[in-house]
Amino acid sequence: MESPSAVKLAKIKRWLPYWAVFQADVRLTMRSWVYRTWVLLSVLAAVGFLLYRIGVYRGAGMVQHASDLISDLLRWTILGSVTLIIVLTGGSISSERGTLADSVLSRGISRYQYFMGKWHARLAAVLGTFLVMGLVALAASLFLLHEDLSLVGSLLALLTVAALLAVVITCGVSVSAVVNSTLLGIAIVWMALYGLGFALALLPSHLPSPDWALHRLPYIIRGYYDLQALGRLVGWSLAVSCGVALVGLLYFARRDV
Numbered sequence: 001m002e003s004p005s006a007v008k009l010a011k012i013k014r015w016l017p018y019w020a021v022f023q024a025d026v027r028l029t030m031r032s033w034v035y036r037t038w039v040l041l042s043v044l045a046a047v048g049f050l051l052y053r054i055g056v057y058r059g060a061g062m063v064q065h066a067s068d069l070i071s072d073l074l075r076w077t078i079l080g081s082v083t084l085i086i087v088l089t090g091g092s093i094s095s096e097r098g099t100l101a102d103s104v105l106s107r108g109i110s111r112y113q114y115f116m117g118k119w120h121a122r123l124a125a126v127l128g129t130f131l132v133m134g135l136v137a138l139a140a141s142l143f144l145l146h147e148d149l150s151l152v153g154s155l156l157a158l159l160t161v162a163a164l165l166a167v168v169i170t171c172g173v174s175v176s177a178v179v180n181s182t183l184l185g186i187a188i189v190w191m192a193l194y195g196l197g198f199a200l201a202l203l204p205s206h207l208p209s210p211d212w213a214l215h216r217l218p219y220i221i222r223g224y225y226d227l228q229a230l231g232r233l234v235g236w237s238l239a240v241s242c243g244v245a246l247v248g249l250l251y252f253a254r255r256d257v
Helices: 004-031 033-060 066-090 094-103 111-144 151-178 182-201 210-215 217-222 227-254
Strands: none
Touching: 004 033, 004 111, 033 066, 033 111, 066 111, 066 151, 066 182, 066 210, 066 217, 094 151, 094 182, 111 151, 111 227, 151 182, 151 210, 151 217, 151 227, 182 210, 210 217, 210 227
16 A cells, blocks of 8 residues: 555656656757757847947947847847747647657656647747847847836837747647648648738727737837736737637647547
8 A cells, every 4th residue: 555655746746747748848949950040040130230230339420229229129039030930839749740649648648738848848948048038139238239228118028029929839839739730730820820910910000919019119118118008918919829729739639649
């Protein structure tokens, strides 16, 4: 008969399979050539923007505001690197379809834990990298360019862009759990997100939307922001992200692998 301590220890390790999937997928993501390409392009863009602004400031004497640099970098992250992020997340589950049943789900890992581990790992890897690069660019701008930044506004801008990226990541992981082909999943997510973004851009200007937030990034970074509107945008982004993940999780739990 097992002792109470052994039973308690077994309960503590209930989420061990989830943690194993999470750790393995974070390592896999960071070793991916897509991830490294995204990081490399982001770093090169940030360094190039910064050197250009410093050159203009010192060569022509034109004041270069740090808020303009940060807003350009954040806008480029959304508009320029979304495709790479979709590629990075669109095959997170579908690419393992051939070995999923034998190598993963037959080892005591439930489909719920597997999906949650994959989803959270991609969120942690991409959003963590984005926030680190954003904070480094923010610190560099403070020391090298004309300071017109608001600390609270800058953090709110990073949080807003991170919430939008969370939707992109969640859509990629969820679609990869539904479709069999990685290429098909990437195409579906790409067309859906860009189509939805175009539709939201047609909304009245007073309604918070991704396009509304991107156009107001310079003002948000300087401290001129509507906290209630930003809260609604972030809240809706998180709600959409959780809703899409729930649909993907429920479908994945009932499909054949």
